[in-house]
Amino acid sequence: MTANIRNFCIIAHVDHGKSTLADRLLQLTGTISDREMTEQVLDAMDLEREKGVTIKASAVRMLYTAQDAVEYELNLIDTPGHVDFGYEVSRALYACEGAILVVDATQGIEAQTLANLYSALEADLEIIPVINKIDLPSAAPDEVAEDIVSLLGGSLDEIIHVSAKEGKNIQAVLEAIVREVPAPKVDAEAPMRALVFDSHYDSYKGVIAYVRMIEGILRPAQTVRMMATRVDVKPVEIGIFTPGQKPVQSLAAGEVGYIATGLKTVQDCRVGDTITLASAPAAEPLPGYRTPKPMVFAGIYPAEADDYGDLRDALEKLQLNDASLSYEPETSQALGFGFRAGFLGLFHMEIIQERLEREYDLDMVFTAPTVEYEVVKLDGARILIDSPAELPDENEIEEIREPWMHLEIISPTDFYGPVMEIVTKRRGHFVSQEYPAPHRVQLNFEIPLSELIVDFFDDLKSRTRGYASMDYRLVEYRPDELQKLEILVNGEPVDALAAIVHKQDAYHKGQRLITRLKATIPRQLFDVAIQASSGGRVISRANVKALRKDVLAKCYGGDITRKKKLLEKQKKGKKRMKKIGNVEIPQEAFMAVLRLENE
Helix, strand or coil, X not given: CHHXXXXXXXXXXXXXXXXXXXXXXXXXXXXXCCCCCCCCCCCCCHHHHHHCCCCCCEEEEEEEECCCXXXXXXXXXXXXXXXXXXXXXXXXXXXCCEEEEEEECCCCCXXXXXXXXXXXXXXXXXXXXXXXXXXXXXXXXXXXXXXXXXXXXXXXXXCEECECCCCXXXXXXXXXXXXXXXXXXXXXXXXXXXXXXXXXXXCCCEEEEEEEEEECEECCCCCEEECCCCEEXXXXXXXXXXXXXXXXXXXXXXXXXXXXXXXXXXXXXXXXXXXXXXCCCCCCCCCCCCCCCCCEEEEEEECCHHHHHHHHHHHHHHHHHCCCCEEEEEEEXXXXXXXXXXXXXXXXXXXXXXXXXXXXXXXXXXXXXEECEEEEECCCCEEEECCHHHCCCHXXXXXXXXXXXXXXXXXXXXXXXXXXXXXXXXXXXEEEEEEEECCEEEEEEEEEHHHHCCCHHHHHHHHCCCCCEEEEEEEEEEEECEEEEEEEECCEECHHHCEEEEXXXXXXXXXXXHHHHHHHCCCCCCCEEEEEEECCEEEEEEEECCCCCCCCCCCCCCCHHHHHHHHHHHHHHHHHHHXXXXXXXXXXXXXXXXXXXXX
16 A cells, blocks of 8 residues: 555765664564674675675665554665765665655764755655764764754754664654655556666576666566666566565555566666566656766776786676676786776775675776866867877867866864865865854865865865765866876886876976886886876986996906906996886886875
């Protein structure tokens, strides 16, 4: 019965206790017995548990008998908790009618909380504010409650104070869901439409689409159609999450469940797509679908050339579960055969890197992350490049455009100065400021994405003692004075160390990089020259001194010509060696590009 269905999600900043609250709700409703209970039930990956952040969305159906003695069907849709997965969050929100806003009593409102809250308000969801971690000694629930009221309106009495870890006051959250979240609005006569809010690959059932039924009814024997990819399939199975998969005979409008499609790739069943019946298709798909666009690009190369096949297989398997990961083969003179991969952001790249190392036991070299640039050539042609190696010759370029982001930073007012300094040092422009709470300031900036992706977040956290948080989104591509910074080792350009930099930064970045490389490249039996070149000229140079063998050690006394002859012979040998010598560049050298501090 649709009137007793409640679809809701939990939105929060990273590590504010979202997954722990979900655990308590599952326990209290008896969905999971104490024997089966583990911490963070819905976070299936080890990485999710270690980093305290949900990476994949998941769903679960709970049955709860409220104080009015009516049994309600509660569908919890767990959303990813990081800025990189903003599109997945937006789809999960669209699948709900209500959202629990979880705020940490010790940390208050953070940037990601606000970003998700605005998305929830745009989706017209009913918001239930909850303050978590009230059991901690440093908790200040009353102050945080006042901040929430000034942001959302309403009264202090409406805010629920809980401790998810100790299970305090969780019943009140369930009652608030039943009371305040509206039942789904359904049109029984409309053609069947279901929203895909996530999907994963199962080796037995193919791609399993997590769906929210918007209209109509679905039964196992009916053929369904993916509206974006135009693929028709007969489902292997349809069912609900309890939280394991449980097959059912039908899914009706308003319900949340899964469709095991039998498809072999996630590309055919994308997040945000609309599923309809092939026999009676809907006139138009649900709004809001888009293909996730990679923002950050990096080269992935096997440390050992023999592992190339294993790396390709590992990336194929990862892409089965993660449609937002894109990659294509590329070759580097320095690193051999590898792949150019696109990621949603730096955190997404870190997750993929760790999964490749852990799940597939691979030893890899990741090149420095870059962003996608738009190059306008003199003949008017426009090309998108995501690797400095693809940049055309300077004589052919009219202008280079780079992506600019709208950046929101929320910080205690004490750190106003350091935040301003960090952003302006990285070519950021101040736009506006707001005060969401008495002692917190929200600063809005515009900043190039290339300045954000290296170590901006680490720098921000260290300068604000961990109190500041940030959120960003793409504004547009803007032209600027950008040029290619090339590194030459022993006269040979190393394409994996090339970068596209701003003209004003080229000299300093080149100089710092050369200094770092001089320390990391091992000494050879001959002098190795390391040069940085930009704008058609060498802007910095350093020599890695040769390892010397004392050829005069056996000459004690004797004629000077004997010594000269030996030194001349050594000089010729070194010269010949330099011509044919191959300089091995260790992985630390590539990491040095990543860790160039903005001094």
